[in-house]
Amino acid sequence: MTEINQQQWDADEKEILRENTAQAIHERLETQDNLRSRYERRWIWELFQNALDASTSSPELKIQIRFNESFVFSHNGAPFTSREILHLIFHGSTKRESTGTIGRYGTGFLTTHILSRQVHVRGQLQTAQHFDFTLDRSGATPTDLIQAMERSRLQLLESLLPRPASHSDWTEFEYPLSAPNTERLVEQTLSDFANIAVAVVAFNPKIRSITLDGKIRGKYELLSTDTLDSTGTLGTNCVALRIGDPEGAEDAHNVILVSDNELSVLLFLQRGNNLVIASPNEVPRIFVAFPLYGTQFLPFPFLMNAPGGIPTEERNGLFLGSDHDRQANSQNKLLVERGCEFYQSAVALVASRNWQCLHQLAHFGISGEFDWLDAAWLAGLLKRTQNELFLRKN
Numbered sequence: 001m002t003e004i005n006q007q008q009w010d011a012d013e014k015e016i017l018r019e020n021t022a023q024a025i026h027e028r029l030e031t032q033d034n035l036r037s038r039y040e041r042r043w044i045w046e047l048f049q050n051a052l053d054a055s056t057s058s059p060e061l062k063i064q065i066r067f068n069e070s071f072v073f074s075h076n077g078a079p080f081t082s083r084e085i086l087h088l089i090f091h092g093s094t095k096r097e098s099t100g101t102i103g104r105y106g107t108g109f110l111t112t113h114i115l116s117r118q119v120h121v122r123g124q125l126q127t128a129q130h131f132d133f134t135l136d137r138s139g140a141t142p143t144d145l146i147q148a149m150e151r152s153r154l155q156l157l158e159s160l161l162p163r164p165a166s167h168s169d170w171t172e173f174e175y176p177l178s179a180p181n182t183e184r185l186v187e188q189t190l191s192d193f194a195n196i197a198v199a200v201v202a203f204n205p206k207i208r209s210i211t212l213d214g215k216i217r218g219k220y221e222l223l224s225t226d227t228l229d230s231t232g233t234l235g236t237n238c239v240a241l242r243i244g245d246p247e248g249a250e251d252a253h254n255v256i257l258v259s260d261n262e263l264s265v266l267l268f269l270q271r272g273n274n275l276v277i278a279s280p281n282e283v284p285r286i287f288v289a290f291p292l293y294g295t296q297f298l299p300f301p302f303l304m305n306a307p308g309g310i311p312t313e314e315r316n317g318l319f320l321g322s323d324h325d326r327q328a329n330s331q332n333k334l335l336v337e338r339g340c341e342f343y344q345s346a347v348a349l350v351a352s353r354n355w356q357c358l359h360q361l362a363h364f365g366i367s368g369e370f371d372w373l374d375a376a377w378l379a380g381l382l383k384r385t386q387n388e389l390f391l392r393k394n
Contacts, residue, residue: 021090022142022149028110029117029137039114042315044073044189045290046108047173051075052204052289054171060208064170067214071115071186074172079124080131088121089135089152108315113137115175115182123171129160190216195268195283196291198243198253203264203287203305219245223252238349256350258342263335264305265342267350270357277350277357286336292317299365299382302346304339306332312372322374333377340385347389 032039048063054077055061066072080088088109112119117138124130133155136148177183190212197210197220209221223242237258244252254269270276284291285298287305294316309318310328319328320336364382369375 018090018146018149019142022145025091025110025137026139026142026145029113032111032114036114038314038316039111040185041189041192041293043111043114045315046111047073048200048290049108051077051171052206054078055206061206062209062211063207064211064213065190067186067190067212067216070177071175071182072172073175074170076170079126079128079169080171081126085123085125085131085156086153089149089156110137112173112175115177115185116179118176120174120176121172122174124169125160129162131156132159187216192282194218194220195253195281198255198268199266199283199287199303199305200290201243202241202255202257202266204289219247221246223249238346256346258346259305262306262308263338263342265339265346266303266305267301267346268303286318288315288318294370297368298378299367300343301364302339302343304336304342306335306339309335317370317372320373320377322377329374333374337381340381344385344388 051061051063051073054075056078062076064072064074066074117136119135120133121135122130122132133152136152137145139145139148175182177186193212193216197218201207201210201220201222205222209219211220212218220243223244223246226240227238237260239257241255241257242249242252243255256267256269258265268278268280270278280301280303282296283303284293284295285300285303286292286295286309287303288309288311289305289307292311292315294314295318306318309332311318318332318336319326320332321329324330364386367373367375367378367382
């Protein structure tokens with residue numbers, strides 16, 4: 001029997017795995033380039049998701065965004081393990097697997113390459129070593145991509161040094177904005193940021209603050225929390241939050257949040273001191289920690305956050321289809337149904353307080369058609385919700 005050359009087999013296996021990975025990444029990047037509009041509003045939230053997944057050991061996550069000649073996203077989350085930073089290079093995700101992380105499909109970071117195929121990455125390993133390298137995914141072919149990723153790996157290893165005492169321990173991703181229209185894309189993303197950032201802070205207690213600097217400036221952090229109901233009708237599940245910049249508290253955003261450990265529902269109030277109901281307008285209606293773009297077309301007058309929800313791979317909706325044998329569909333439908341119950345409780349509270357513009361909470365429209373949505377189920381749910389509201393009113 002011929003003796004097996006184990007070293008050769010191991011080398012071939014390693015090479016094949018890298019070729020397969022490069023092929024998958026190359027195809028994903030080609031898809032993004034060809035269907036650019038599908039990813040133009042999603043990319044920034046993949047960076048937020050990675051930051052939140054890195055906050056498992058940090059009670060207060062801070063996120064900073066700087067937009068000038070380049071786009072820089074940084075956070076003070078936990079340092080990387082060696083496996084996590086290698087996952088970032090060779091797979092497309094930081095691949096944090098601790099309990100409570102929300103990354104599901106493991107390729108979300110690739111979406112950020114809509115800005116640039118090259119990203120400058122700075123940060124710290126758990127060994128207290130600092131790294132500073134260029135994550136390179138340029139190249140016209142999978143073979144080019146293999147070579148680019150190998151250059152990134154070598155540059156990472158060459159950069160590893162003990163962290164200087166004066167050096168920040170934040171993780172930083174810097175994207176050059178030299179490609180056509182990327183600067184305009186960042187401007188559009190950040191100009192549409194305010195109401196979504198308010199919801200993100202309300203839905204994610206771990207996020208201490210989000211700061212924007214450079215061409216577009218702003219700061220969003222939780223300024224105050226007030227329990228609205230002391231009679232026990234809603235217990236401590238309903239609170240009023242003020243979110244904004246501590247140096248401009250008079251311009252803070254007010255929201256009502258009804259929540260438990262599995263679900264949250266948010267109602268917008270008009271900015272200022274008056275308790276007046278406002279419309280969510282173009283904000284996505286469903287969040288899994290961060291917005292699912294596509295759900296802004298759902299006819300809900302409220303926002304819902306379901307951290308345990310199962311989103312589509314494109315993060316443009318939840319699996320809410322008609323196939324009841326699929327656990328994702330049945331699980332997500334239960335969450336949305338509970339969200340409508342939370343919404344009814346919030347309406348009952350604000351109605352009892354005689355707040356202005358309550359008609360904003362009655363704006364149920366007709367949903368569009370989506371491949372992830374059972375439209376008949378949603379229409380029935382909205383009808384039942386409206387009937388329940390009518391019965392409560394009378």
